Amino acid sequence: MDYFNISIPLIAITxxxxxxxxxxxxxxxxxxxxxxxxGFLWGVMILAVGEIFAxxxxxxxxxxLACANLTIYACxxxxxxxxxxxxxxxxRIRLLRELYDSGPGLNKEExxxxxxxxxxxxxxxxxxxxxxxxxxxxGRYYVGSPVMLFIAKGIVLMKLAVLGxxxxxxxxxx
Amino acid sequence: xxxxxxGSLLFAVxxxxxxxxxxxxxxxNPIKTLVLLFGTVAAAGIIFLSLFASYTAVQYVHIFMFFxxxxxxxxxxxxxxxxxxPSLVIILEVARCGKEGLAxxxxxxxxxxxxxxxxxxxxxxxxxxxxxxxxxxKINGKGRAFFTPFIIYRKxxxxxxxx
Numbered sequence: 158m159d160y161f162n163i164s165i166p167l168i169a170i171t172x173x174x175x176x177x178x179x180x181x182x183x184x185x186x187x188x189x190x191x192x193x194x195x196g197f198l199w200g201v202m203i204l205a206v207g208e209i210f211a212x213x214x215x216x217x218x219x220x221x222l223a224c225a226n227l228t229i230y231a232c233x234x235x236x237x238x239x240x241x242x243x244x245x246x247x248x249r250i251r252l253l254r255e256l257y258d259s260g261p262g263l264n265k266e267e268x269x270x271x272x273x274x275x276x277x278x279x280x281x282x283x284x285x286x287x288x289x290x291x292x293x294x295x296g297r298y299y300v301g302s303p304v305m306l307f308i309a310k311g312i313v314l315m316k317l318a319v320l321g322x323x324x325x326x327x328x329x330x331x
Numbered sequence: 332x333x334x335x336x337x338g339s340l341l342f343a344v345x346x347x348x349x350x351x352x353x354x355x356x357x358x359x360n361p362i363k364t365l366v367l368l369f370g371t372v373a374a375a376g377i378i379f380l381s382l383f384a385s386y387t388a389v390q391y392v393h394i395f396m397f398f399x400x401x402x403x404x405x406x407x408x409x410x411x412x413x414x415x416x417p418s419l420v421i422i423l424e425v426a427r428c429g430k431e432g433l434a435x436x437x438x439x440x441x442x443x444x445x446x447x448x449x450x451x452x453x454x455x456x457x458x459x460x461x462x463x464x465x466x467x468x469k470i471n472g473k474g475r476a477f478f479t480p481f482i483i484y485r486k487x488x489x490x491x492x493x494x
Contacts, residue, residue, distance in 0.1 A: 159389060160389060162393075163392055187489075222393075224335060225334040225335050225393065228400070232404040244485050246493060248448065250478070253470055254478070254492055256469060256474070257474075262468055263469075264467055264468070265466065269444055273448060274444045277442070278442050285418060291422065296435055297432030299432045300422065300425055300426050306423070310423075312419055319349075319409075319412055320357075320412065324415050
């Protein structure tokens, strides 16, 4: 193993970021989620090419190193994915933005006039409907793609395991 | 194989310590505590591996890249574990209604500013990113430093305010 081998996931994540930005601006009609998938896949291709160039036997050791690099790349890609999505959806980031733009600061009423629960729910409903994660029929909402539901249930399980409760507003158990 | 095994074991040890600590006493600043805990395990890991294993410098760098990439992944996920994501709450509520579906107006009644906005404002103050003087919230230097990468990225891509 040499320093080229351990730099492969860093090269791959650089490729991911470059491809994501380029595809968002010039290829995919400013579709953010699609550009994130595109960037991720581009990074995986760079990783694969890098691993082929860096290959040294025995095969079992090379495979283990490739798995380690794939894990590092996947984690870095996940961090980048979340960096983009935090900017897009996180309430704390939006609140910081409002305070950043305001200069002298804002009181609670001023903050809520700029950003409030109604806007939070409205934005999310639009996003969920646009991405077909929920569907609307006859004035009622139903689950569309099960992927988000699966993720939601996974997060609830992690809340139980780490925090001992299903919601931040529940009383802690255990 | 050594990178996968050593890195995974170190992460598993840190994670189990984290679960045990959270069960005994939920920390006042969980993010800072996670950073300290995983950093300490990493440091202890270096000492342990240097005494009982014969790795090269490159292997050490690789092991800690593996460990810290898993850690950053978990740190980001932790904010989703700690705070209820409105999108996931909506999905779970829709799923709970099953075949009847969720009425359009029903959500707005249950998700108000007291659940969605005020706890996040409080966290921004507690985490030291925003100062609260009297009734005025103001972003401080630490908050500006944290927020700047987001605003640079979003302005570069021509994205809106988000939220």
